[in-house]
Amino acid sequence: MIRIEGLHHQIAGAEVLRGIDLTLPEGGVTALIGPNGAGKSTLLSLIARLIRVQRGRIEIGGHVVGQTRDRDLAxxxxxxxxxxxVSARLRVAELVGFGRYPWHLGRPGAADxxxxxxxxxxxxxxxxxxxFLDELSGGQRQRAFVAMAFAQDTxxxxxxxxxNNLDIAAARDLMTLVRGLADEAGRTVVIVxxxxxxxxxxxxxxxxxxxxQVVAQGAPGEVxxxxxxxDVFGTAARVEQIDGRPVVLV
Ligand SMILES: Nc1ncnc2c1ncn2[C@@H]1O[C@H](COP(=O)(O)OP(=O)(O)OP(=O)(O)O)[C@@H](O)[C@H]1O
Ligand SMILES: [Mg+2]
Structure with a gap:
C-alpha cells in the first residue's frame, strides 16, 4: 500500500503540491493524470525519494520515506x-543490469x-x-528502461x-507489458x-x-x-461509452 498524508511541496517558493491525501492499495495499475505542471512528476519523485519530503508523510510497503535507508527503499x-x-553508449543488457544494483551493491552474482x-x-x-541504446528505436529504448525498473525486483x-513519443503499436505493446507486471508478476504500478x-x-x-491537488480518483468509468x-483540462472534449468504458473523442 502507498499511503500519503498531508503532503505539501514547494519549489522556489511556489506551492506545487497542496495537501495530498491519497491511499493506493497493493496490486494493480494506477494511472496518474492531469495537465502539464499539475505536480504529477513531483508526486512520483517524492514517493520514490528522488526529492526530499518537506511536509507530510509518505509510506510505501510499510516503509516511511525519509526514515528508511536508501538501500532498503531501493x-x-x-x-x-x-x-x-543515460549514456547512449550503454548496451541494453548493461542498462537493465543497473536495476540490480540495490541487490548486489556492485558485485553482480548468478541471481542478478x-x-x-x-x-x-x-x-x-x-x-x-x-x-547500444542509440541503436534502438524510441519504443525499444522505452521498453529497455521499463525492463531496468522491472529488473530491480521491487x-x-x-x-x-x-x-512518450511511442507510436500506437509500441504504446499498446508497452501498456500490455505493464499490465502484465501487475497481473502476472504481482507488482503495484503507478504510471503517469x-x-x-x-x-x-x-x-x-x-x-x-x-x-x-487530487481532484478525482476511482475506477476509470467513475472518473x-x-x-x-x-474542469481539469479546460477543454470541451466529448466522452462516449464504448465497450463499457469511457473513451475521449478529440
Ligand atoms: N526544478 C524546478 N524548478 C522550478 N519549478 C519546478 C521545478 N520542477 C517542477 N517545477 C514546477 O512545479 C510544478 C509541477 O511540476 P511537475 O513536473 O510535477 O508537473 P507534471 O504534472 O509532471 O507536468 P508534466 O505533465 O508537464 O510533466 C510546475 O509548475 C513546474 O513548473
Ligand atoms: Mg511530469
Whole structure:
C-alpha cells in the first residue's frame, strides 16, 4: 500500500503540491493524470525519494520515506523518471543490469544475471541485448528502461510517461507489458499517462491531479467524464461509452 498524508511541496517558493491525501492499495495499475505542471512528476519523485519530503508523510510497503535507508527503499520501489536519460553508449543488457544494483551493491552474482535475462526476455529485448541504446528505436529504448525498473525486483514500480513519443503499436505493446507486471508478476504500478484513453483502457484506478491537488480518483468509468475534462483540462472534449468504458473523442 502507498499511503500519503498531508503532503505539501514547494519549489522556489511556489506551492506545487497542496495537501495530498491519497491511499493506493497493493496490486494493480494506477494511472496518474492531469495537465502539464499539475505536480504529477513531483508526486512520483517524492514517493520514490528522488526529492526530499518537506511536509507530510509518505509510506510505501510499510516503509516511511525519509526514515528508511536508501538501500532498503531501493528494494521496495523502482522508478522510471520522466525523460530518463543515460549514456547512449550503454548496451541494453548493461542498462537493465543497473536495476540490480540495490541487490548486489556492485558485485553482480548468478541471481542478478538471471534476473537481467528474465527482464530482457519479458520485454522482448533478448535479441537486442548487445545493442547500444542509440541503436534502438524510441519504443525499444522505452521498453529497455521499463525492463531496468522491472529488473530491480521491487513490489512497487513508478513510471513517469513511459509512452512518450511511442507510436500506437509500441504504446499498446508497452501498456500490455505493464499490465502484465501487475497481473502476472504481482507488482503495484503507478504510471503517469497523458493519453486518457490509455489510462481508461489499461488502468484499474485513476488519480487526477490539478494544480497540486487530487481532484478525482476511482475506477476509470467513475472518473472520466466531459465535465471533469472541462474542469481539469479546460477543454470541451466529448466522452462516449464504448465497450463499457469511457473513451475521449478529440
Ligand atoms: N526544478 C524546478 N524548478 C522550478 N519549478 C519546478 C521545478 N520542477 C517542477 N517545477 C514546477 O512545479 C510544478 C509541477 O511540476 P511537475 O513536473 O510535477 O508537473 P507534471 O504534472 O509532471 O507536468 P508534466 O505533465 O508537464 O510533466 C510546475 O509548475 C513546474 O513548473
Ligand atoms: Mg511530469
Amino acid at each position: 528494494r521496495v520501489v523502482a522508478v522510471l523518471a520522466q525523460g530518463a536519460h 544475471h538471471a534476473a537481467v535475462d528474465a527482464a530482457l526476455e519479458r520485454f522482448d529485448l533478448t535479441g537486442l541485448r548487445h545493442r 513490489p512497487y514500480l513508478l513510471l513517469d510517461e513511459p509512452l 499517462l497523458h493519453d486518457i484513453n490509455y489510462a481508461t483502457a489499461f488502468a484499474d484506478r485513476l488519480v487526477v491531479l490539478k494544480q497540486g 472520466v467524464s466531459a465535465p471533469l475534462l472541462a
